[in-house]
Amino acid sequence: MGFHFEVLKTDSKARRGRLTTPHGIVETPFFMPVGTQASVKGLRNEALEELGAEIILANTYHLYLRPGHELVRKLGGLHKFMSWNRAILTDSGGFQVFSLSELRKITDEGVRFRSHIDGSEHLLTPERASEIQLALGSDIAMVLDECIETPAPRDKTKSALKRTTQWARRARNHFLEQQDRNGDLKQWQFGIVQGATFADFRRESACQLLEINFPGYAVGGLAVGEPHEVTCEMTAEVTALLPENRPRYLMGVGKPEQIAEYVALGIDMMDCVLPTRAARHACLYTSQGRVLIKNARYAEDQNPIDPQCHCSVCRRYSRAYLRHLFAAGEFTAAILATHHNVHFYLDIMRQIREAIEFGNLAKFSSEMRAKYAAGPA
Amino acid sequence: MGFHFEVLKTDSKARRGRLTTPHGIVETPFFMPVGTQASVKGLRNEALEELGAEIILANTYHLYLRPGHELVRKLGGLHKFMSWNRAILTDSGGFQVFSLSELRKITDEGVRFRSHIDGSEHLLTPERASEIQLALGSDIAMVLDECIETPAPRDKTKSALKRTTQWARRARNHFLEQQDRNGDLKQWQFGIVQGATFADFRRESACQLLEINFPGYAVGGLAVGEPHEVTCEMTAEVTALLPENRPRYLMGVGKPEQIAEYVALGIDMMDCVLPTRAARHACLYTSQGRVLIKNARYAEDQNPIDPQCHCSVCRRYSRAYLRHLFAAGEFTAAILATHHNVHFYLDIMRQIREAIEFGNLAKFSSEMRAKYAAGPA
Numbered sequence: 001m002g003f004h005f006e007v008l009k010t011d012s013k014a015r016r017g018r019l020t021t022p023h024g025i026v027e028t029p030f031f032m033p034v035g036t037q038a039s040v041k042g043l044r045n046e047a048l049e050e051l052g053a054e055i056i057l058a059n060t061y062h063l064y065l066r067p068g069h070e071l072v073r074k075l076g077g078l079h080k081f082m083s084w085n086r087a088i089l090t091d092s093g094g095f096q097v098f099s100l101s102e103l104r105k106i107t108d109e110g111v112r113f114r115s116h117i118d119g120s121e122h123l124l125t126p127e128r129a130s131e132i133q134l135a136l137g138s139d140i141a142m143v144l145d146e147c148i149e150t151p152a153p154r155d156k157t158k159s160a161l162k163r164t165t166q167w168a169r170r171a172r173n174h175f176l177e178q179q180d181r182n183g184d185l186k187q188w189q190f191g192i193v194q195g196a197t198f199a200d201f202r203r204e205s206a207c208q209l210l211e212i213n214f215p216g217y218a219v220g221g222l223a224v225g226e227p228h229e230v231t232c233e234m235t236a237e238v239t240a241l242l243p244e245n246r247p248r249y250l251m252g253v254g255k256p257e258q259i260a261e262y263v264a265l266g267i268d269m270m271d272c273v274l275p276t277r278a279a280r281h282a283c284l285y286t287s288q289g290r291v292l293i294k295n296a297r298y299a300e301d302q303n304p305i306d307p308q309c310h311c312s313v314c315r316r317y318s319r320a321y322l323r324h325l326f327a328a329g330e331f332t333a334a335i336l337a338t339h340h341n342v343h344f345y346l347d348i349m350r351q352i353r354e355a356i357e358f359g360n361l362a363k364f365s366s367e368m369r370a371k372y373a374a375g376p377a
Numbered sequence: 378m379g380f381h382f383e384v385l386k387t388d389s390k391a392r393r394g395r396l397t398t399p400h401g402i403v404e405t406p407f408f409m410p411v412g413t414q415a416s417v418k419g420l421r422n423e424a425l426e427e428l429g430a431e432i433i434l435a436n437t438y439h440l441y442l443r444p445g446h447e448l449v450r451k452l453g454g455l456h457k458f459m460s461w462n463r464a465i466l467t468d469s470g471g472f473q474v475f476s477l478s479e480l481r482k483i484t485d486e487g488v489r490f491r492s493h494i495d496g497s498e499h500l501l502t503p504e505r506a507s508e509i510q511l512a513l514g515s516d517i518a519m520v521l522d523e524c525i526e527t528p529a530p531r532d533k534t535k536s537a538l539k540r541t542t543q544w545a546r547r548a549r550n551h552f553l554e555q556q557d558r559n560g561d562l563k564q565w566q567f568g569i570v571q572g573a574t575f576a577d578f579r580r581e582s583a584c585q586l587l588e589i590n591f592p593g594y595a596v597g598g599l600a601v602g603e604p605h606e607v608t609c610e611m612t613a614e615v616t617a618l619l620p621e622n623r624p625r626y627l628m629g630v631g632k633p634e635q636i637a638e639y640v641a642l643g644i645d646m647m648d649c650v651l652p653t654r655a656a657r658h659a660c661l662y663t664s665q666g667r668v669l670i671k672n673a674r675y676a677e678d679q680n681p682i683d684p685q686c687h688c689s690v691c692r693r694y695s696r697a698y699l700r701h702l703f704a705a706g707e708f709t710a711a712i713l714a715t716h717h718n719v720h721f722y723l724d725i726m727r728q729i730r731e732a733i734e735f736g737n738l739a740k741f742s743s744e745m746r747a748k749y750a751a752g753p754a
Binding site: 037038039040041042043045046062066067071074075081082083299300302312316317318320324325327328330331332333334335336 | 414415416417418419420421422423439443444448451452458459460676677679689693694695697698701702704705707708709710711712713
């Protein structure tokens with residue numbers, strides 16, 4: 001089973017599709033739970049399977065530093081190492097180098113940085129980022145891009161964009177050379193459109209990447225502090241230029257009420273730490289909005305987290321019990337909350353796919369916004 | 378379904394029995410995973426059920442302070458509160474008051490102490506400890522006893538023993554009054570034999586409790602620092618005096634290699650935080666001894682934690698992956714390790730029950746000691 005992507009149905013700009021990978025079919029649009037260090041925090045793989053996750057994201061930066069990509073390669077690749085037989089996407093490590101590491105120094109060659117774990121010095125180049133991901137054996141690999149702080153001035157954005165394109169070309173060449181040398185690699189490589197909050201740069205970046213020719217395209221450097229309207233505007237600028245027969249990935253989003261909006265702009269793939277991180281901080285997502293479960297109002301509440309939810313946590317445990325576990329600092333609290341929140345996100349995606357099929361995504365999207373407009377309960 | 382205990386088979390002093398409770402049958406000898414705050418740390422109830430746990434222990438001291446026994450009563454009792462429909466034993470809170478709380482002051486009335494959570498002042502009396510456990514609605518409740526530091530001098534042991542007997546009588550009277558008033562209470566109350574490391578005091582304590590007449594008896598205040606031989610000697614002194622048709626509970630034990638020894642002394646019930654606590658510290662129990670999984674020797678080890686183990690963790694995940702999760706500080710590590718260790722303990726109990734049925738417990742016990750004599754790997 002190789003790679004294939006097809007759009008099955010559209011609803012205005014939104015697309016209902018199907019991504020075939022060597023590790024199974026992934027229905028689109030989809031959301032990827034984040035398994036930074038080869039584990040979605042608090043969920044066994046069995047739980048992810050029960051939840052219907054068809055693909056997860058793992059972080060190249062973290063796995064390169066620990067346990068090391070050569071170890072993972074030696075043990076048969078990431079799927080075998082972590083015993084996950086469904087699809088995996090790895091990021092390029094670029095974003096983490098820029099946000100986590102110390103003493104980073106960027107040149108045309110690549111980015112030199114110190115590990116946040118032990119201070120050791122490393123050089124990440126476009127070729128190296130590709131090589132690491134080939135060793136990990138993920139189904140989808142991302143090219144190394146230059147991430148910049150926001151808000152970014154035009155000149156800095158322009159030079160980062162230029163470098164991102166150069167790096168993308170080098171990464172693509174390296175990847176194709178490996179493919180020629182080793183035969184059919186079981187990996188797809190995606191480019192990443194940058195350009196900060198400037199529409200002209202976003203278009204320029206997209207056009208340059210289209211020339212390089214990737215099987216899929218990501219929109220990077222968004223949802224990093226700019227207003228949501230700007231995120232949407234930039235995303236729309238890019239998706240308008242991208243080929244209809246290739247998947248589009250908006251990186252690092254989003255809030256529950258925003259997911260359907262991004263899909264409406266033509267996005268097929270998303271990832272975010274929000275459902276898992278919020279769960280560990282006792283913030284639960286429900287069909288009626290956010291629930292801050294540590295609130296005293298839930299102390300005697302025998303209802304499930306979300307009476308409309310069918311997850312195994314809502315079928316069995318009460319708000320009162322969840323509140324107690326969080327108040328008592330029991331780490332089973334995070335297990336149960338994470339399970340529910342990931343179910344909530346994956347269920348949103350199921351509802352979105354159905355909405356597209358029935359041509360009423362706009363209605364679904366506005367209902368979600370209304371439910372989350374009131375703030376947490 | 379009320380309460381019933383029967384011994385089905387004996388092997389020297391060891392007993393293979395069956396305890397019937399309102400929340401199901403518990404095969405004896407059994408080991409109780411510890412769910413201090415109404416949760417076995419790191420395991421969903423679904424996991425405990427998969428592991429075959431027929432009974433768990435919860436801590437009265439913790440649940441009294443948080444969320445409070447009246448809240449639990451109001452929400453339908455501990456079984457309903459935590460959604461666990463199998464048997465539960467609650468301790469009296471005595472041991473935790475002595476080991477966790479501050480400023481405790483013991484009088485004949487009871488023990489006055491400050492909460493380790495918020496410093497609030499509380500008075501725990503034998504009647505109160507019984508009342509709290511009735512509110513929790515556990516299947517088996519323990520009487521309040523006076524716990525003392527070890528090694529203890531004879532005079533201090535004698536006065537604590539005297540008070541423990543007085544408290545046991547008051548607790549029993551209170552319990553029986555409640556039973557008369559409310560009809561058939563769905564709870565059994567056990568007495569606790571004290572007497573530190575003095576055989577004569579142990580015998581005296583046992584005889585005094587037998588006069589009060591409990592449906593089951595515990596041996597308390599052991600495995601708190603004294604040599605293992607002394608633990609065994611004291612246990613043997615007590616079990617020799619206890620009636621054969623009532624269950625015997627050795628509190629707070631034990632190490633994997635000691636479990637069968639205690640059973641050989643006539644013990645039917647045990648509990649210990651060791652399997653769950655050790656798991657969180659990356660110490661795994663296996664059929665070949667302890668495995669300290671963070672050790673570098675496991676970095677590339679693709680074997681399961683224990684090749685002879687049939688738990689769902691060993692069926693799927695490698696030592697290399699477990700080691701990585703612990704090294705990376707991923708909390709999924711503790712989930713997987715806890716699952717395995719609890720399986721290991723419950724499986725030891727299954728093997729012990731089978732060994733008694735076949736009359737070869739002594740052989741099983743010496744094999745376990747030999748495997749664990751070598752120290753951790």
